[in-house]
Amino acid sequence: LLADFVGAARLDALGVFGYSDEEGTEAAGLPRKVAEEVVAERLERLSDLATELVDQRAAERLGERVQVLVEAADADGATGRARHQGPEVDGSCTLASGAVGELVWGKVVDAEGVDLVVEREDGL
DSSP states (O other): OHHHHHHHHOOSOOOOOOOOOOTTSTGGGOSSOOOHHHHHHHHHHHHHHHHHHHHHHHHHTTTOEEEEEEEEEETTEEEEEETTOOTTTSOOEEESOOOTTOEEEEEEEEEETTEEEEEETTOO
8 A cells, every 4th residue: 555655656756664673652552562583574566666766757857947056166167956945855956067056057967866867957
């Protein structure tokens, strides 16, 4: 059921983790726990699916126009994130150039996993 939702949701990013009891919660005292081996198998299966789907979603963005907030820049280029990318967790965008804090528009020209390569519209 969860795998069906994940497949249909077309998420840009997805974090997956296995269940574990947390001290002081009601769930920690419930009987009939799922075996650790089953949790591990489900986690692996869902993690593999999540990776496949978010990589597909990034590839689907090829040709899309995005606005990127530049967060780091040096002589080799710049990196930042588009609106759908959360800081430090949801991939990033690579550009040929940019200044930290700058908002630039560009077109997605490549995807490297969840990360996007963006060509600036102004050609810089």
